[in-house]
Every structure is written in C-alpha cells, then in structure tokens.
Amino acid sequence: MKSPGKILGDEQTLVAPTAWALVTLLLIGSLMAYLRSLPADPRDAGSTPLTLGFLLLAAWCAGLLVEKLRLPKLTGYILAGLAAGPAVTGLISADKLVALEPINDLALTFIALVAGGELHLPMVRRLWRSIAGWIGGQLLLTPVVVSGGLFLIAPWLPGQMPRVELAALAIVLSAISLARSPAATVAVINEADARGPFTETVMATTITLDTLVVLIFAVAVAVAEKLLSPGAGFDVSVLGSLSVDLLLSILLGGAVGSTVLLVMRTFRIDLPILLAGIAYLITRLSRETSVLLADNFDTQLHLEPLLMGLTAGIVVQNLSRRGHVFTENLERIAPPIYVAFFALTGAALDLDALTTSWMLALSLVLLRMGGLFVGAWGGSAAAGDPRSWRSLSGWTAISQAGVSLGLAAELGRRFPQWGATVVAPLIAAIAINQIVGPILLVRSLRRAGETHEHPLEPEESDKL
Numbered sequence: 322m323k324s325p326g327k328i329l330g331d332e333q334t335l336v337a338p339t340a341w342a343l344v345t346l347l348l349i350g351s352l353m354a355y356l357r358s359l360p361a362d363p364r365d366a367g368s369t370p371l372t373l374g375f376l377l378l379a380a381w382c383a384g385l386l387v388e389k390l391r392l393p394k395l396t397g398y399i400l401a402g403l404a405a406g407p408a409v410t411g412l413i414s415a416d417k418l419v420a421l422e423p424i425n426d427l428a429l430t431f432i433a434l435v436a437g438g439e440l441h442l443p444m445v446r447r448l449w450r451s452i453a454g455w456i457g458g459q460l461l462l463t464p465v466v467v468s469g470g471l472f473l474i475a476p477w478l479p480g481q482m483p484r485v486e487l488a489a490l491a492i493v494l495s496a497i498s499l500a501r502s503p504a505a506t507v508a509v510i511n512e513a514d515a516r517g518p519f520t521e522t523v524m525a526t527t528i529t530l531d532t533l534v535v536l537i538f539a540v541a542v543a544v545a546e547k548l549l550s551p552g553a554g555f556d557v558s559v560l561g562s563l564s565v566d567l568l569l570s571i572l573l574g575g576a577v578g579s580t581v582l583l584v585m586r587t588f589r590i591d592l593p594i595l596l597a598g599i600a601y602l603i604t605r606l607s608r609e610t611s612v613l614l615a616d617n618f619d620t621q622l623h624l625e626p627l628l629m630g631l632t633a634g635i636v637v638q639n640l641s642r643r644g645h646v647f648t649e650n651l652e653r654i655a656p657p658i659y660v661a662f663f664a665l666t667g668a669a670l671d672l673d674a675l676t677t678s679w680m681l682a683l684s685l686v687l688l689r690m691g692g693l694f695v696g697a698w699g700g701s702a703a704a705g706d707p708r709s710w711r712s713l714s715g716w717t718a719i720s721q722a723g724v725s726l727g728l729a730a731e732l733g734r735r736f737p738q739w740g741a742t743v744v745a746p747l748i749a750a751i752a753i754n755q756i757v758g759p760i761l762l763v764r765s766l767r768r769a770g771e772t773h774e775h776p777l778e779p780e781e782s783d784k785l
Contacts, residue, residue, distance in 0.1 A: 372417050373424065376405055377657065380664035393759045395508050395663045400756075402667025413668050421665055423604075426626070428662035431600035432504045433627040435655055436528055437578075437634020438648045439507065444521045451518075451704045455526045455714055458700020459693060460537075464495035466692035474684050489545035490743065493736075496541035497728045497747070498689040500534045502720035502755065503527050503627070508659045509762045511652060517771035519710060523717045523762075531724055532628060535567070538728050542735055549736075570607070570625040574632025577603060581637050585647075592650040603629045627724075666722060670752045682749035689754070693718045713765040720758025721751045 383401035384394030405412045445452065468491035475487055482490065506527045510520055581599055585592070607624040634651075638644040694715030701711040729751065733744040766772050 372413055373421060373661070376402065376413060376664050376668070377660050379405065380660050380667075384660070393509050393763045394512055395505065395659060395759055396756065398660050398663035399667035399670075402664035403670050403672075404667075405664075406668030406670065408670055408672040418665070418669055424661055425665045427600055427604050428658045428665075429504060430604045430626045430630045431597070431655075431658050432507055432662065433630030434596065434600055434603075434634045435511070435651050436503050436507045436524070437631040437636075438638045438644070438651050439510070439524055440528070440635050440638065441521070441644075442635070442639045444518070445525050448518055448522050448525070451522045451701065451706050451710070452525045452529070454700035454702075454704025454706070455522065455697055456529055456533075456700070458698070458703065459499060459526075459530065459696035459718070460533075462696035462699050463498055463689075463692035464492075466695050467491070467495045467498045467688050470684075470688040470691070474681075474688075477680070477684075485548055489548040490739065492541045492548075493538070493545050493732060494685070494743075494747070495692075496534065496538045497725060497732070498692055499530055499537060500721060500725040500728060501527050501531055501718050502722035502725075502758065503531050503631075504662060504722055505720035505755065505759050506717070506762065508655075508663070509759050510766070511655060512659075513763055513766050514773040515766045515771045517769070519713070519769040520766060520771050522710075523714075523766075527718065528631060530718075532567070532631075534724065534728075535625075536564070538731075542731075545736070566623050566625065567628060570628040571632050573606065573610075573624065574603070574629035575636050577606075577629060578633035578636025578640075581633065581647075582641050585637075585641070585643060592646070593654045596647075596651060597654060599633065600630065603633065666755065670755070671748055672752075678746035678749060681746040682753065685746060685750040686753050686757075689750070690715075690719060709769065713768055716761040716765045718758075719754050719761050721754040725751045725754075 380398040380401040383397035385397070387397035387400070388394050402413075403409060406418070407413065407415045468488075471491045471494060472487065475482065506524065509515075510524065577599065581595070584595065603626050607626040607629060610624055634647075637647045641647070697714035697718060698711050701714045706714075726748065729744055729747045732739065732747070736743075763772075
C-alpha cells in the first residue's frame with residue numbers, strides 16, 4: 322500500500338503525511354468524544370480494548386506531528402495521552418486507566434529488556450571511568466544542590482517547617498532527585514538511532530542510578546525517620562530486605578536470559594513472538610512468586626520486573642554471538658510498545674497538582690535540574706571526558722517516570738504530614754520532567770554527533 326505522500330506526488334511527501342496525521346487525529350478525537358457521550362453499559366467488556374486502540378492511533382499520529390518540530394516522537398505520545406486522559410478532556414476515564422495498568426506494566430518490562438539488550442559490556446568496560454565519574458558526581462553533588470536550594474526556598478514553602486523537619490525533607494527529596502526514566506532514555510536513543518561512547522555512557526549511567534536509587538531512598542527514609550523521631554532506632558532490616566529483593570531479581574533475570582539463549586540456539590522460532598512472551602513471563606513471574614511466598618511462607622518478597630528484564634537482556638546480548646539478532650528483533654516490535662507505554666503515562670499525569678502548587682513544583686524541577694547538571698559536569702570533568710560531554714551530560718538525566726512516582730507515593734505513606742504540602746507538587750514536578758526530559762536528551766545526543774542526523778548547529782546548541 323502506498324503512503325499518502327506517494328499518492329499525492331513526490332513534491333508533497335513531507336506535507337501530506339503531516340496533513341493525514343492531523344486529519345486522523347481530529348477524527349479519532351471526535352469518535353472518542355462521541356463514544357464517551359453514549360450511556361455506559363456495564364456489560365460492555367469490549368470498550369477497554371477499543372479505548373486502547375483509539376489511544377494508540379491518536380498517539381502515533383501525534384508523534385508524527387511533533388517529529389516535524391524536531392521533537393522526539395514520545396513527546397507526542399505523552400501529549401496525546403495527556404489530552405485524552407482525565408486531567409484534560411476525560412475521553413479516557415480513570416476507571417479505564419486502571420483496567421489498562423497490566424498493559425503498562427508489560428510495556429515497561431519489555432522496555433527494560435530492550436535496555437539490557439543495548440548494554441554492550443565491552444563498551445561499558447572501555448568507558449568505566451566516564452560512567453563512574455558521572456555516577457559519583459551526581460551521587461555526591463546533586464543532593465548538596467537540592468538540599469541547599471530547599472533551605473533557600475524554605476520561607477516560601479506552605480507552613481513553617483522546623484529546621485530538623487526541613488533537613489529530613491531535604492534528605493528524602495535529594496534521594497528522589499537521583500531517580501530518572503530508563504524507559505524514556507531507551508526510547509529516545511532507539512528512535513534517534515544514537516550510537517557511540519556518549520550514548521553508551523548515558524545508558525549505563527541511567528540504568529545504574531535508577532537501580533541504586535531504591536536502596537538510596539530506603540536509607541534516606543530511615544535517616545529522616547530518625548531525625549523526626551529521636552527515640553526511633555535505625556531499621557537495618559529494611560536495607561537487608563531490599564538487598565535480597567534486588568539480588569533475587571538479578572538471579573531470576575539471569576535465569577530467564579539463559580533460557581532465551583537456549584531456545585534461540587535449539588529451536589527455530591519467531592523471535593519477536595518469543596520476546597513478547599518473555600516480557601509477559603517476567604511480569605507474571607515477579608508477581609506470582611511474590612504472592613506464592615506471601616501466601617504459603619508468610620514471606621514478603623518484592624521482585625523487580627524491571628531489573629529482571631534488564632538482566633535478561635544483558636545476558637542474551639553479551640553471552641551469545643547472536644546478540645545483534647536479539648537487538649534487531651527487539652527494535653522491530655518496540656515502536657507500538659513505546660506508543661502504548663508513553664500514551665498511558667501521559668493519560669495518567671495529574672495536572673491538578675500542577676495547577677494548585679505550580680510554583681513549588683517548578684522550584685523542585687529547577688533545583689533537581691541544577692543539581693543533576695552540576696553533578697554530571699563535575700563527574701565528567703573528574704573523569705577527563707571531552708569538554709563537550711561536560712556541558713551535555715546533565716541534560717541527559719532529566720526524565721522521570723515510574724520509579725519516581727512510586728517513591729513519591731511511598732513518601733506520602735511514610736510521612737503523611739507532608740502529603741498536602743510536598744507530595745502533590747513533587748508529582749507535578751515529575752510530570753514536568755517527563756515531558757521536558759526527552760526533548761533535552763535528544764538535543765544532547767544530536768549535539769554529541771551520535772544520532773543518524775547531523776549535530777545541531779552551534780547557535781541552536783547554545784540554547785540547551
């Protein structure tokens with residue numbers, strides 16, 4: 322089938338797809354609005370798949386439109402989901418989002434599998450100094466900038482916090498500021514077809530820090546609780562439990578990756594179908610194992626499907642001569658999964674928190690951005706990286722998503738006194754980071770000269 326551009330003539334090949342995408346987007350929006358206006362039928366089990374289908378098509382068209390503005394497609398996916406979600410038009414209800422959560426979880430596990438498949442250990446070993454410098458710089462300097470900035474803006478915080486409580490809050494927010502979005506990073510890198518040492522350093526740093534941040538957050542919460550309750554003891558068992566969870570997730574992920582290698586070597590099978598099945602297996606295995614242990618052995622174990630998928634991808638890529646085949650097949654089926662994940666992410670964004678506390682949310686965004694930039698610049702300089710890397714490294718870490726939202730929810734649960742004043746603006750800040758982060762990342766990759774496009778012109782790069 323010929324594309325609309327070919328049908329209308331070669332001179333219109335750039336304009337026609339954009340026009341078709343815009344018309345299709347308007348038609349989908351009209352259909353969704355019409356279906357939303359119909360009386361609800363509780364027996365209508367097919368409405369959820371229909372909603373997902375409309376959302377995917379609308380997000381795909383939005384991605385084509387923003388691509389013409391030299392923005393990453395996933396920005397269009399997020400914006401389409403945001404426009405269709407409860408926060409804006411309500412074409413997709415909150416109940417539908419809950420019903421679609423399994424799709425979101427499956428997509429996130431698949432993206433972790435892609436991330437593992439993109440990590441080439443020989444390249445990582447060659448770049449260990451840069452990776453260690455970026456991680457060390459952000460671990461040391463980002464909390465200093467975020468904490469110091471929080472004390473500076475303390476007079477404008479709702480209510481007057483005692484200095485001890487403010488110090489506890491600064492410790493926890495500093496830990497959350499280190500979290501980022503591997504899903505967005507992987508999607509942008511694959512979409513831009515970015516390859517090279519700078520890209521590998523970005524990928525390895527993002528994945529490593531997002532794994533470490535769970536332990537860092539646990540330590541920060543323990544310290545904050547100690548500050549707020551001087552009589553409370555330091556609960557070391559929490560760290561031990563988290564360490565066991567992470568270790569078992571890695572071991573099970575390695576076992577899944579080894580199984581995939583065995584199947585690839587032994588059987589002739591359609592690899593894309595196998596990989597989609599593996600993502601489903603990891604998601605189900607993590608949940609069922611936790612439920613089984615809780616019901617039969619009274620043991621609380623929380624396996625991390627992201628870490629399992631990541632480990633499985635690393636095993637297949639680096640312990641086999643068919644790693645390139647594995648990666649190519651992942652990339653073949655990745656686009657629709659990216660559309661689903663980021664469209665649903667956009668639909669779940671909460672704009673109410675932004676409208677009620679936009680000033681504090683923006684302050685948190687700027688503090689985190691400044692902390693990441695200072696930390697990455699300092700770490701890159703200490704590692705002896707090229708001068709261009711130092712100015713670009715901080716902009717690659719802005720995106721936030723699933724883990725950050727989970728930590729924000731845990732913050733509200735462990736410290737209910739901060740719920741109204743801190744958690745809502747924090748969630749709003751995460752939403753801003755998720756929209757702005759991919760744009761800054763793709764511009765940094767272009768400026769580094771590692772995409773399929775030419776680097777940005779000097780005058781354009783100065784705007785970063």
